[in-house]
Amino acid sequence: MIFRRFAAPALLTASLLALTACGGNVNLNPMGWFSSDGVEEIALIPEGGFLDDQENRGLVADVIELEILRAQGGAIIRAKGLPPRLGYWDAELVPENFERPEDGVLTYMFRITEPYYRTQTGRSKQREVYVGHFVSDIKLQGVRTIRVVGANNSRSARR
Structure with missing residues (x-):
């Protein structure tokens, strides 16, 4: 005891x-037993980045209209593109140079995803795709021209 x-x-x-x-x-x-002394964490990143980080969308065939609309706190870039056939989707204006102007020019790529299957050509009015992108006044400082690039052409608008 x-x-x-x-x-x-x-x-x-x-x-x-x-x-x-x-x-x-x-x-x-x-x-x-439960401490992590001496353990080094290593991040394994594949060459070329992860699949989610890769841009698989192509450029729209033609940029047919570009308009800059004033908005509170910035501007809205509105563009109309014309892909070669019906069924294109997931359109977006993707900024170049991390949305920093280069020589006073702010450049955007008009990206769009091709349909997974073969589609009809259709009339040009049926194929039109509109996209918009808001840019703040802070990012617009020093910008004189906004340019949207497609596969065959590009459009510019002056502020």
Whole structure:
């Protein structure tokens, strides 16, 4: 009875203290079992980036209209594109140079996704695709011209 009451906790405490003094490569130290000392995290990124980061959309065939609309706190760039056939989707104005002007010109690529199957050509009015993009006044500082680029042509508008 006395052993259980005094000796067992004392023996357990002494053995834990003895194990904490262990060092070297032997991992018998219970204080180091849950620590992450010496572990180096490595990020594995494939060459060329992840598939989500890659741009798979092509340029619209023709940019047929470009309009800059004033808005509160900036401007809205509105462009109309004409793909070669029906069914194109997921259109967007993708900024070049991280939306920084180059020689006073802010450039956007008119990107659009091709349909997965063969579609009809249709009339040009049926194929028109509209996109819009808001640009803040801060990003418009120093910009004199906004340019939207397609596969066959580009359109520019002066501010």
